Amino acid sequence: MAGEGKNKIWIVTELFYPDETSTAFILTKIANALSESHDVNVICGPSSYSGDSLSVTSSGNYLDSRVVVHRVSDTKLDKNRLIPRILRFFVITFKLTRSLKCKVQEGDDIFVVTNPAPILLTVSRIKKRKNCRLTLLVHDVFPENTIPAGIIKSSDSLFYRILKRIFDLAYKAADKLIVLGRDMKEVVCCKVGSDDSEKVEIIENWGETETITPEYEQHEKINIQYAGNLGRVQGLMNLLGYINDASNPNLSFSFWGDGAVRGEMERFVSDNNLTDVSFHGSYRREDQKKIINSCDLAIVTLADGMYGLGVPSKTYNILAAGKPILFIGDPESEIALLIKENAIGYVFACSDVAGITEFFKSLSEPDRMLLADMGKRAREIVERDFSESAIMKKYIDLFSK
Numbered sequence: 001m002a003g004e005g006k007n008k009i010w011i012v013t014e015l016f017y018p019d020e021t022s023t024a025f026i027l028t029k030i031a032n033a034l035s036e037s038h039d040v041n042v043i044c045g046p047s048s049y050s051g052d053s054l055s056v057t058s059s060g061n062y063l064d065s066r067v068v069v070h071r072v073s074d075t076k077l078d079k080n081r082l083i084p085r086i087l088r089f090f091v092i093t094f095k096l097t098r099s100l101k102c103k104v105q106e107g108d109d110i111f112v113v114t115n116p117a118p119i120l121l122t123v124s125r126i127k128k129r130k131n132c133r134l135t136l137l138v139h140d141v142f143p144e145n146t147i148p149a150g151i152i153k154s155s156d157s158l159f160y161r162i163l164k165r166i167f168d169l170a171y172k173a174a175d176k177l178i179v180l181g182r183d184m185k186e187v188v189c190c191k192v193g194s195d196d197s198e199k200v201e202i203i204e205n206w207g208e209t210e211t212i213t214p215e216y217e218q219h220e221k222i223n224i225q226y227a228g229n230l231g232r233v234q235g236l237m238n239l240l241g242y243i244n245d246a247s248n249p250n251l252s253f254s255f256w257g258d259g260a261v262r263g264e265m266e267r268f269v270s271d272n273n274l275t276d277v278s279f280h281g282s283y284r285r286e287d288q289k290k291i292i293n294s295c296d297l298a299i300v301t302l303a304d305g306m307y308g309l310g311v312p313s314k315t316y317n318i319l320a321a322g323k324p325i326l327f328i329g330d331p332e333s334e335i336a337l338l339i340k341e342n343a344i345g346y347v348f349a350c351s352d353v354a355g356i357t358e359f360f361k362s363l364s365e366p367d368r369m370l371l372a373d374m375g376k377r378a379r380e381i382v383e384r385d386f387s388e389s390a391i392m393k394k395y396i397d398l399f400s401k
Contacts, residue, residue: 012113112134168192222364223296230265255279
């Protein structure tokens with residue numbers, strides 16, 4: 001049996017297979033890969049799906065039979081209301097922690113994703129008591145990410161400074177910290193201090209190169225697409241303003257997804273008679289190939305203040321589909337560097353209103369060839385550096401040391 005005679009790896013995550021949120025999908029893939037050479041157990045929250053947990057989902061995702069899953073029970077709290085949602089957040093954290101504490105043995109490996117954030121505090125204590133190795137997969141840098149999200153208004157507040165001190169110690173307690181890019185490594189190294197910076201290792205997300213492949217079709221107009229959460233921190237109302245000001249008849253824009261500002265966006269489009277802007281609602285993971293391939297250029301945004309606090313995982317599937325990227329965010333963040341170093345798209349700072357507007361004004365039919373060339377390079381790069389097999393090898397190597 002794979003992993004026989006080796007210490008167990010305990011993966012702790014609220015979200016896991018067969019849920020198909022980004023975190024659940026990523027953790028399931030990692031669990032499958034590690035199960036080939038390790039004894040992998042998962043402690044996770046309840047599934048929002050019903051059915052056999054070993055079956056293949058509609059998107060082709062599956063759970064390896066060697067992965068042992070321990071689910072904690074859900075609460076009856078309403079996730080759609082703020083206070084019950086916050087309470088549920090802490091109850092799930094408590095249940096995950098209690099289950100881990102009962103099951104983990106001295107010398108085992110604990111592998112935790114940084115969501116929900118309070119679990120970092122409880123798991124770091126278990127790590128010390130049980131003498132385990134702790135690896136953190138940093139998807140969110142807490143509490144730094146609360147500032148750009150507007151949850152905490154100022155980094156100078158006493159509450160923020162207390163939170164940061166507590167969570168910096170929790171990050172520092174880990175034996176390994178996996179970050180998603182160079183900018184995130186810089187931020188996390190500052191959290192844990194220079195003496196522990198060698199514990200921070202970059203393992204990027206990957207593109208689904210086998211299921212998402214390029215399909216090239218000629219559109220009547222150059223189609224520019226945003227697919228994802230239509231939330232407030234994405235700067236999408238500003239984006240619509242640039243589109244309106246550019247007023248370029250050579251372009252069409254499509255928005256896929258739902259979120260807090262969708263209604264406001266639709267009203268803006270209607271009020272300004274933007275006939276070349278369309279909305280398409282939520283989509284399933286299995287539809288990604290078709291959706292991404294329906295555009296000529298894909299938009300990825302990262303809000304002001306998000307430097308080093310997140311790397312949009314959808315980037316790599318855009319590259320897998322052979323599409324160039326229009327990135328709006330910090331020009332020195334991981335995705336911006338990837339685009340500039342490989343000439344696979346365009347990068348603008350959030351504050352560069354004139355530059356973004358002029359870019360939309362200037363795009364025309366002759367640019368199709370340039371976009372297609374960028375897309376071909378994008379596919380080559382993701383196949384070479386960011387395929388699932390290449391990234392999973394990094395995880396396997398990390399846990400084999």
